Amino acid sequence: DQQVKQNSPSLSVQEGRISILNCDYTNSMFDYFLWYKKYPAEGPTFLISISSIKDKNEDGRFTVFLNKSAKHLSLHIVPSQPGDSAVYFCAASAMGTYKYIFGTGTRLKVLA
Amino acid sequence: SQTIHQWPATLVQPVGSPLSLECTVEGTSNPNLYWYRQAAGRGLQLLFYSVGIGQISSEVPQNLSASRPQDRQFILSSKKLLLSDSGFYLCAWSVIGGEETQYFGPGTRLLVL
Numbered sequence: 001d002q003q004v005k006q007n008s009p010s011l012s013v014q015e016g017r018i019s020i021l022n023c024d025y026t027n028s029m030f031d032y033f034l035w036y037k038k039y040p041a042e043g044p045t046f047l048i049s050i051s052s053i054k055d056k057n058e059d060g061r062f063t064v065f066l067n068k069s070a071k072h073l074s075l076h077i078v079p080s081q082p083g084d085s086a087v088y089f090c091a092a093s094a095m096g097t098y099k100y101i102f103g104t105g106t107r108l109k110v111l112a
Numbered sequence: 113s114q115t116i117h118q119w120p121a122t123l124v125q126p127v128g129s130p131l132s133l134e135c136t137v138e139g140t141s142n143p144n145l146y147w148y149r150q151a152a153g154r155g156l157q158l159l160f161y162s163v164g165i166g167q168i169s170s171e172v173p174q175n176l177s178a179s180r181p182q183d184r185q186f187i188l189s190s191k192k193l194l195l196s197d198s199g200f201y202l203c204a205w206s207v208i209g210g211e212e213t214q215y216f217g218p219g220t221r222l223l224v225l
Contacts, residue, residue, distance in 0.1 A: 006155075034213060043118075043202050043216035044156070089156060091214075098144055098163060098206075099171070100214055104155035 003027045004092050006103035014111050019077040021106050023090035026071065030092040030101075035064060035075045038087045038105070047088075048075070080110045114139035118203050118217040125224055131176075131190040133220050135203030138184065143205040145186040146214065147178055151199040162186060163208065198224045 005024045013019045023033075031052040036044035050057040050064045050073065057064050063076045077084055087105045115138045125131060137143055147159040158171045160178035168178050175194060179187045186203055203217040 036216075041200070041219065041221060043204075043219045046213055046215060049213055091156075098161055098169075099158060100146075101158070102148075102156035 004090060004101045004103040006090060006106045008106050009104070010107040010109070012109045012111060013080045015082055016079045019080045019084065019108055019110065021075040021088050021108065023073045023103055024071060025092050027092070027094065028071070029094040031095050032093050033064070033066060033073050034091045034100070036089045036091065038089060044089060082110050082112050084108060085110050114215065116203060116205055116215060116217040118220050120220060121218065122221045123223070125193050125222065127195055127224055128192050131188070131193050131197070131222070133188040133201055135186040135217055136184055137205045140205065140207065142183060142208055144208055145180060146204040147186065147188050148202040148204065149199045150202065156202065160188070193224045195224050198222055
């Protein structure tokens with residue numbers, strides 16, 4: 001049972017435009033969400049997080065939106081840059097469980 | 113600042129051979145530690161996590177095991193590797209009672225032949 005889903009395995013966006021990466025979850029106990037960026041043969045790098053008490057968190061070009069009623073979160077990258085090309089993972093955890101459930105990732109390609 | 117190390121970076125092992133991957137964290141005390149595997153075309157699968165020395169929780173039954181002999185050391189082992197053990201193994205840490213964000217090491221690419 002995949003509790004965290006990233007239904008788009010890949011996404012291509014033109015440089016300077018907005019990239020929107022989506023993530024859905026099924027467990028209503030999840031209350032903390034993270035986005036990671038991963039280059040090939042490297043460990044994931046933390047990008048941005050959001051807790052369930054918020055519906056938006058912004059850090060520079062990266063904004064994460066959380067819709068609790070829809071059990072959906074999204075990562076917006078504006079403007080997209082070629083260096084943003086990587087695999088993006090969303091992850092979720094429930095308070096006190098120490099466990100993080102990751103999605104299968106979305107490969108973003110930003111075209112110059 | 114905190115740093116997480118993993119070694120080796122790459123490993124090629126024959127089927128049936130033993131495995132030992134090591135992960136160490138610097139710059140923090142009593143971290144939560146995690147082992148993940150990323151198989152080709154798949155997401156990150158949590159294998160083990162530890163909230164303290166000698167405390168290991170297993171998420172996926174398989175022929176792998178983990179140990180935490182010291183506060184900032186986490187070891188992933190196998191007595192006999194299978195072909196299906198090939199993948200990219202990632203160690204991560206997080207702060208107990210902190211903001212819960214996990215930070216990953218550089219990973220070990222394991223190829224079992």
